[in-house]
Amino acid sequence: MPNHMHGIFVIENGNNERADARAVPMISDIICSFTSKTVVDYVGYIKSNNLNLSGKIWQRSFYDYVIRS
Numbered sequence: 001m002p003n004h005m006h007g008i009f010v011i012e013n014g015n016n017e018r019a020d021a022r023a024v025p026m027i028s029d030i031i032c033s034f035t036s037k038t039v040v041d042y043v044g045y046i047k048s049n050n051l052n053l054s055g056k057i058w059q060r061s062f063y064d065y066v067i068r069s
Contacts, residue, residue, distance in 0.1 A: 008067065027064050 009030055035058045046053045 031062055 009027065039057055042057060043053065045051075
């Protein structure tokens with residue numbers, strides 16, 4: 001099992017003239033949402049199967065790079 005992962009997010013900045021349009025999320029917002037969701041699901045799985053939970057699931061920070069082409 002790998003000890004890290006890579007991901008590519010495509011964020012399109014569309015026409016935000018509509019009243020209900022939301023701002024484009026920052027990379028840190030996307031990572032925070034993803035890690036939060038996976039931790040909740042993982043802890044739920046651990047508890048429902050009476051397994052032991054130990055150690056960290058995610059590292060504290062992340063490195064981001066912008067792919068321009």
